[in-house]
Amino acid sequence: MRFTGIISRDLRLALRQRSDAAMIVLFFVLTAALFPFGVGPEANQLAAIAPGVIWVTALLSVLLSLERLFLADYEDGSLELMALSPVPLELTLLAKVLAHWLTTGLPLIVAAPLIAVLFNMPLEALPTLATAMLLGTPTLSLIGAVGAALTLGARRGGILIPLLVLPLYIPTLIFGVSAVDAALGGFPVRPHLLLLMAILLISLVVSPLAGAAALRQANE
Amino acid sequence: MILDRFANPARFLRLANAILPWCVGATTIMLAAGLYLGLFVAPPDYQQGDSVRIMYVHVPAAWMAMFVYTNIAIASAVSLIWRHPLADLAANASAPIGAAFTFLALVTGSLWGKPMWGTWWVWDARLTSVLILFFLYLGHMAITSAFDNPARGAKAAAVLALVGFVNVPIIKFSVDWWNTLHQPASVFRMGGPSIHPDMLWPLLAMGLGYTLFYVVLLLLRIKSELIGARLRALDSLRQDAA
Amino acid sequence: MGSYGGYVWPSYGLSAVIMAGLVIVTLRRLRAREQELAQRQGEYPARRSDRVKTAVSEDSNGSGGASDS
Numbered sequence: 001m002r003f004t005g006i007i008s009r010d011l012r013l014a015l016r017q018r019s020d021a022a023m024i025v026l027f028f029v030l031t032a033a034l035f036p037f038g039v040g041p042e043a044n045q046l047a048a049i050a051p052g053v054i055w056v057t058a059l060l061s062v063l064l065s066l067e068r069l070f071l072a073d074y075e076d077g078s079l080e081l082m083a084l085s086p087v088p089l090e091l092t093l094l095a096k097v098l099a100h101w102l103t104t105g106l107p108l109i110v111a112a113p114l115i116a117v118l119f120n121m122p123l124e125a126l127p128t129l130a131t132a133m134l135l136g137t138p139t140l141s142l143i144g145a146v147g148a149a150l151t152l153g154a155r156r157g158g159i160l161i162p163l164l165v166l167p168l169y170i171p172t173l174i175f176g177v178s179a180v181d182a183a184l185g186g187f188p189v190r191p192h193l194l195l196l197m198a199i200l201l202i203s204l205v206v207s208p209l210a211g212a213a214a215l216r217q218a219n220e
Numbered sequence: 221m222i223l224d225r226f227a228n229p230a231r232f233l234r235l236a237n238a239i240l241p242w243c244v245g246a247t248t249i250m251l252a253a254g255l256y257l258g259l260f261v262a263p264p265d266y267q268q269g270d271s272v273r274i275m276y277v278h279v280p281a282a283w284m285a286m287f288v289y290t291n292i293a294i295a296s297a298v299s300l301i302w303r304h305p306l307a308d309l310a311a312n313a314s315a316p317i318g319a320a321f322t323f324l325a326l327v328t329g330s331l332w333g334k335p336m337w338g339t340w341w342v343w344d345a346r347l348t349s350v351l352i353l354f355f356l357y358l359g360h361m362a363i364t365s366a367f368d369n370p371a372r373g374a375k376a377a378a379v380l381a382l383v384g385f386v387n388v389p390i391i392k393f394s395v396d397w398w399n400t401l402h403q404p405a406s407v408f409r410m411g412g413p414s415i416h417p418d419m420l421w422p423l424l425a426m427g428l429g430y431t432l433f434y435v436v437l438l439l440l441r442i443k444s445e446l447i448g449a450r451l452r453a454l455d456s457l458r459q460d461a462a
Numbered sequence: 463m464g465s466y467g468g469y470v471w472p473s474y475g476l477s478a479v480i481m482a483g484l485v486i487v488t489l490r491r492l493r494a495r496e497q498e499l500a501q502r503q504g505e506y507p508a509r510r511s512d513r514v515k516t517a518v519s520e521d522s523n524g525s526g527g528a529s530d531s
Contacts, residue, residue, distance in 0.1 A: 143383075146379070146380075146383055150363060150376045150379060150380055151363070151366070151376075153367065153372070154363070154366035154367055154376075155366055155367070155368070156366065157366070160362055160363060160366055163355075163358065163359045163362050164359040164362075164363060164380060166355070167352050167355040167356050167359065167384075167387075167391070168383070168384070168387050168391075170352060170391055170394065170395070171387070171390050171391055171393075171394035174394040174395070174397065174398040175394060175397075178397070178398065178401055181401075195394075195397075199390065202386070202390070206383060206386055207383075210379050210382065210383045213300070213379050214376060214379050217372060217375045217376060217379070220372070255474075259474075269465075269466055270466040270467070270470060271466040271469055271470060273466075273470050274469060274470055274473045277473050277474055277477040278473065281477065316484070317484060320480050320481075320483075320484055323480065324476065324477050324480055324481075327473075327476055328473040328476070328477065331469045331470075331472055331473045331476075332469065332473070334469060335465075335466055335469050433481065437484055437485065437488055440488045440489065440492055441488050441492075443492060444488065444491050444492040444495055447492070447495040447496060447499055448495055450499060451495060451498060451499060451502065454499075454502050
């Protein structure tokens, strides 16, 4: 299976289950909408926590979708075929991650302005929010893929993934929020975005290696 | 290669049994010396008073939290690269010890923070990093025991430990960055290298004592795991015979 | 300890409790497994149990004991 083949196959599968992506976006918006009930409807306070709320709920939404990333392929044996194919497993994993991001990260970026508006976040920061999420959400998919691969065949795999993955999400969360905060405060956003990009590049190297090793273990 | 010398579990056990009594003795002596020096000889700090004595259990615990995680990462690398049979055992036996030290570092830090900062918890960069390290330990322990096949659990934990190890400096850096953005830089800092010798000696004694304590527990736990492996082998023998 | 005793002693006490707990848990499991192994060795023919025994005791020519874990 070629790289593009895997992406298009996964995308076709995802499109067939459009409701899944829609559910994740719905979860994203719904969870964010809970916060005003927790902290009160005061507009300034909501605007102050908006970047954090958007990022934290985005992390949780990505988590929701991770368990199924490899599960179907693992259970029907496609994973073993992928491991046997001449395409390196690392590349296959990247294709799966890209498909995952296109069906999870991208919809979240599209939905994020809605939450920003609900939370009275000044709209000048929207381009920064979108850029930060564009750089940050692929990292979430990449790290998440390692967690998903490691827990294949585990008892209680679904509960295990957040425990493994959330601590590793913290740097992305920190720089994602600080980029938007900087934009809101009128500070330069470039360093924050560059750091997000650096984390993305590191994940782009580490996660295919670790993820492919985990997938091979699952196949043994 | 030096690793091959310990590859044979029987040889490892012989070595472990030989050095265990010495390690136990040295641990007892170092901890007793550290406690005596820390509680009775070391002077109270001129600013922090006697609360500075918490340092002698807090700082070694924090050292061990990092040291044990590094060891787990090294053992995991050895396990994945050379498939050394003892490396998995060493990593898995280390994790609960490291988690316990990390927990101690957090709680004693909190007990030190209350009289110094006035609150039990501050989102100080160091405390936060150690908290995240504690979560990494918990994840490692959870995945080790999550599989019906212990070998799979050990291998998955090894991959996780290496990914976590790559992330530790990134987490540290990002938490420092986040902390300077959000916190006035007035939080209390430890004396640094200019610490008084009367305080340094108990600290070093306790640090050495904690390290030896870890070695003793590690040897005992690996021994126990080796016997566990033999018991599982006996189980499969019995199943084959039946 | 002055007014700080309420913080210093719990720190030392908890450290002692946790570290002692680690030792107790570790020793208990080791003892339990050693006993179980000693019991089990009676169940098998001599040659086989010898091989099992050598891997765990101090004999030098034991077979690889942890290869399956």
